[in-house]
Amino acid sequence: MKVMTLNPPSRYARNVVRDLFYGCWCKGKRIASAEFPPTSLLYVASVLENEGHELAFLDAQAEGKNLEDVKKSVSKEQPEIIIIPTSTMSFVEDAMTLKDLKAVCGATTMAFGSHVTFQPEISLQHEGIDYIAMREPEYIIRDFINAYEEGEDYKKVKGIGYRENGRIVINPPYPFIENLDEMPFPNREYISDFVYFNPLVKKLPWTTALTSRGCPGRCNFCSSPNFYGKKLRMRSPENVVDEMEQIKEMGYNEIFYRDETFTASKKRTLKICDLIGERNLNISWICNARIGTVNKEIMMKMKEAGCHLIKFGVESGVQRILDNINKGIDVEMTRKTFKWANEIGMETHAHVMLGCIGETKETVEKTIEFVKEINPTTVTFGAFTPYPGTAVFEMVKERIPEIGDGSACDLSKLHTSGFYNYVFCDLTDKEIGNAVRRAYKKFYLRPSYIFKRLIMIRSLDEFRRVVSAGFNILSFSIGKD
Secondary structure: OEEEEEEOOOOOOOOEOOOOOOOOOOEOHHHOOOOOOOHHHHHHHHHHHHOOOEEEEEEOOOOOOOHHHHHHHHHHHOOOEEEEEOOOOOHHHHHHHHHHHHHHHOOEEEEEOHHHHHOHHHHOOOOOOOEEEOOOOHHHHHHHHHHHHHOOOHHHOOOEEEEEOOEEEEOOOOOOOOOHHHOOOOOHHHHOOOOOOOOOOOOOOEEEEOOEEOOOOOOOOOOHHHHHOOOOEEOOHHHHHHHHHHHHHOOOOEEEEOOOOOOOOHHHHHHHHHHHHHOOOOOEEEEEEOOOOOOHHHHHHHHHOOEEEEEEEEEOOOHHHHHHOOOOOOHHHHHHHHHHHHHHOOEEEEEEEEOOOOOOHHHHHHHHHHHHHHOOOEEEEEEOOOOOOOHHHHHHHHHOHHHOOOOOOOOOOOOOOOOOHHHOOOOOHHHHHHHHHHHHHHHHOOHHHHHHHHHOOOOHHHHHHHHHHHHHHHHHHOOOO
């Protein structure tokens, strides 16, 4: 059975970061036009490949293909089933894309990701989508396709949804994968011809990896806990470094770890660092950490093991706002963490949201000033957005049913304006969008920051990427996105 795993193009953005299962995606100049390999799709493809299925892997974004180009590829490959990742902000156009592709070759279509997980019935009302795989998709899709090919009753597979005789059927959930070490490493040969642009990366070529699923946090704006389950599951340090070794052997020089909280276990973090040293792996890496999971000593150990940048969810510089969004961190600890990082020369990236629950014009300005104070190497500002699968979305929907399935907040406006934020804060959608752009200007257009960033550059290639990123951010901040 021939299967196509497709990272589809977007009608609204050249670069869409579709690499996370639970759908926390970004796009455009706001993130400096950064690109990421489609990690989630690689996992699905690798599991199917291990089952012996004939596979066509197409990253339309990396190849610069538009919808017409993809139609030509589908016509040539003639797959029997097409599988794509989707999320709330891309769902409507993804469903339209699948409808168009079905018309080309008559393939069965399947979508996985956050939107079909949290809005299964509404998702299956779109005729472009035949089947959905909810929550972790790899084994669901494996079992579905195996049964489909062998002539068994594939409609009994747990974790799927489908239409039958005019009604929508949602099967019981598939069990979570308890032992992540049993998963195959993603086959990066599918993407080995592409160099994805990312200004945070120091050494090329680079790739991404995922070492855990879930998060110890319970933020009310994040769908990860409901997508992955309440239990944080982590690969063993040995398994993580085994993959790192394989990645190095393939010729990659840097890894961008995409876990929500790579440092959730201090013991595991330190063991990974020890193993990197024991195996003499000369490879650099980036990871996400949660405030409170690292101290100065741990960051020093990480730096010695090749980590050059840590990304933190700062979100706000106002404690009341952090409490309102159930962030579970302390402003003072954030201040200390960035102070430690700056003291040891660890680069940092701060994620910040404006328009949070209880936000006012005053708290927005306090947050911008706070970010300037903690002095991260880079920062992204975005609009706090209610998504399906989160407590905030349910709160808004209870008051404003017109929010529907949330898909009206598509990639044409993602993180660049508010979306029903007036339900829980004092700012209009337009004011939030203006605040996001103003925050970029206030942080990045400081002469002191520009000088500091330029003297940190260590190569001509890095200079080109930083300058390109800078022009993208400047363009966004003045409203050209």
